[in-house]
Amino acid sequence: SQQGEEDPQALSIQEGENATMNCSYKTSINNLQWYRQNSGRGLVHLILIRSNEREKHSGRLRVTLDTSKKSSSLLITASRAADTASYFCATVGSSASKIIFGSGTRLSIRP
């Protein structure tokens, strides 16, 4: 099974609302990253949070990390139609080389 499991699998919200997706993982990590994928294309990096950080912001994105619960969340504020995509968490192991992806959340933004 994959290192990261994401919840929910699918999320549909109204434009302007906030979207929250969660990621749980199993083993210790060096850092955790979030990626976006549009329509089966290559993934694009959004944000990285190190294991000694608890929260990080980038524009409309807010990421939290709780290493005691082995979980992370991605919050997208004031959603836009262009945010419609699949979002994946990726855990980077202690070797800092092996990178395992979660199962993803499909986000749909309704106009």
Place this chain on the structure above:
Amino acid sequence: NAGVTQTPKFQVLKTGQSMTLQCAQDMNHNSMYWYRQDPGMGLRLIYYSASEGTTDKGEVPNGYNVSRLNKREFSLRLESAAPSQTSVYFCASKGTVNTGELFFGEGSRLTVL
């Protein structure tokens, strides 16, 4: 600056045939990766190369071989293709060791009949 380039973009094989997916990056990155993505699923790590001269198994290595030809190139070979290997394959690279994001190619769609 092309980033990560994968070839071919599309391929149809018959069961038992062999093929090699090519990946090249022009960002002078140390680490390179091969993932597969099945419909509606996340990415699963096949093999990775932390640095030139090293390769390691990922989550789903069976049925695949890799070669880190040089710092720029990392190829994935299917020796005897099976229908279960029908998937979209993504190559990615990463510059730094301790942190750093993955840069992805656009994917190679493989169908095995």
